[in-house]
Amino acid sequence: MKKMRKFLAAVAAGTLMAAMLAGCGSEADDKAGSAGSGVNAEISDGDADTKPDDAGSDTAADDGAGAGTAADDGAGAGTAADDGAGDKRNTEFTTVSEGVLTMATNAYFPPYEYYEGNEIVGIDVEIAEAIAAKLGLELKIEDMEFDSILIAVQQGKADMGLAGMSVTPDRLKSVNFTDTYATGIQVVIVTEDSDIQGIDDLDGKKVGVQLGTTGDTLVKESLGEDSVDQYNKGADAVMALKQGKVDAVIIDNQPALSYVKSTEGLKILETEFAVEDYAAAIAKENDGLVAAVNDAVAQLKEDGTIQSILDKYIKADE
Numbered sequence: 001m002k003k004m005r006k007f008l009a010a011v012a013a014g015t016l017m018a019a020m021l022a023g024c025g026s027e028a029d030d031k032a033g034s035a036g037s038g039v040n041a042e043i044s045d046g047d048a049d050t051k052p053d054d055a056g057s058d059t060a061a062d063d064g065a066g067a068g069t070a071a072d073d074g075a076g077a078g079t080a081a082d083d084g085a086g087d088k089r090n091t092e093f094t095t096v097s098e099g100v101l102t103m104a105t106n107a108y109f110p111p112y113e114y115y116e117g118n119e120i121v122g123i124d125v126e127i128a129e130a131i132a133a134k135l136g137l138e139l140k141i142e143d144m145e146f147d148s149i150l151i152a153v154q155q156g157k158a159d160m161g162l163a164g165m166s167v168t169p170d171r172l173k174s175v176n177f178t179d180t181y182a183t184g185i186q187v188v189i190v191t192e193d194s195d196i197q198g199i200d201d202l203d204g205k206k207v208g209v210q211l212g213t214t215g216d217t218l219v220k221e222s223l224g225e226d227s228v229d230q231y232n233k234g235a236d237a238v239m240a241l242k243q244g245k246v247d248a249v250i251i252d253n254q255p256a257l258s259y260v261k262s263t264e265g266l267k268i269l270e271t272e273f274a275v276e277d278y279a280a281a282i283a284k285e286n287d288g289l290v291a292a293v294n295d296a297v298a299q300l301k302e303d304g305t306i307q308s309i310l311d312k313y314i315k316a317d318e
């Protein structure tokens with residue numbers, strides 16, 4: 001028993017050390033100050049039971065399920081749940097690297113994610129920063145093709161996909177989604193002089209989409225495989241429209257607005273093709289992270305943070 005205690009104490013010390021290291025110079029960690037640890041991600045109001053120093057207590061040692069579990073397996077981890085109290089929710093989670101929340105995105109989707117110089121900014125980035133701060137983690141962003149995001153999440157290369165990504169039954173087969181934080185509407189962009197006035201006029205036309213998006217699927221399902229022209233980036237599909245290679249582009253409303261603003265001679269049709277929910281995609285095995293992110297999202301909705309981030313990037317007259 002004595003040995004066990006010692007071991008757990010060592011683990012706790014290691015956890016603290018890692019927390020201190022992880023805490024260096026990160027804005028996210030500063031905001032998470034009350035959690036008191038960059039590793040032990042606390043999602044509620046700082047329950048003392050989750051602190052590493054509890055590891056040395058008899059109960060922790062007896063059942064072998066002390067607070068050291070996070071550090072034991074060497075993977076980055078958070079143990080927000082109270083092991084001893086039989087908490088109803090599983091809020092224990094791991095992250096790809098310790099102390100870090102790795103977000104997979106495709107940074108060509110303004111205003112959700114886009115480059116400003118060398119920096120990726122946007123709604124999703126700010127929301128992810130706020131979530132990471134709540135979890136006591138540092139945010140790291142990995143930019144990749146849109147259709148690689150879910151694979152990265154499934155293969156454990158990223159903790160969450162956050163990319164203006166819509167929840168669909170098909171995607172739910174391979175990943176879990178958190179609660180939704182925003183709405184996306186599939187809209188149709190055409191040239192100003194186009195004779196296409198609504199969805200019915202799209203029959204037999206060529207429609208540009210971004211590969212692997214819900215727009216891509218919708219066009220294939222409603223107009224047939226031959227109608228769709230897939231591009232790696234939404235901006236490339238819009239360029240193809242401008243050059244007359246496609247007759248229309250189907251894409252989410254906010255990027256559509258941003259493309260139409262920056263490209264002359266294009267307009268968005270009034271008709272809405274589909275209304276969708278955006279959420280973060282997380283690996284199926286990591287339901288603890290889903291629960292922790294859901295908790296963070298609920299708090300950020302409640303205190304108005306998410307709304308103010310949306311308002312910052314989406315002006316009321318748009």
Ligand code: GLN
Binds near residue numbers: 109166212215
């Ligand atoms: N909302 C769309 C989807 O989930 C497009 C997302 C994107 O291109 N980043 O497929």
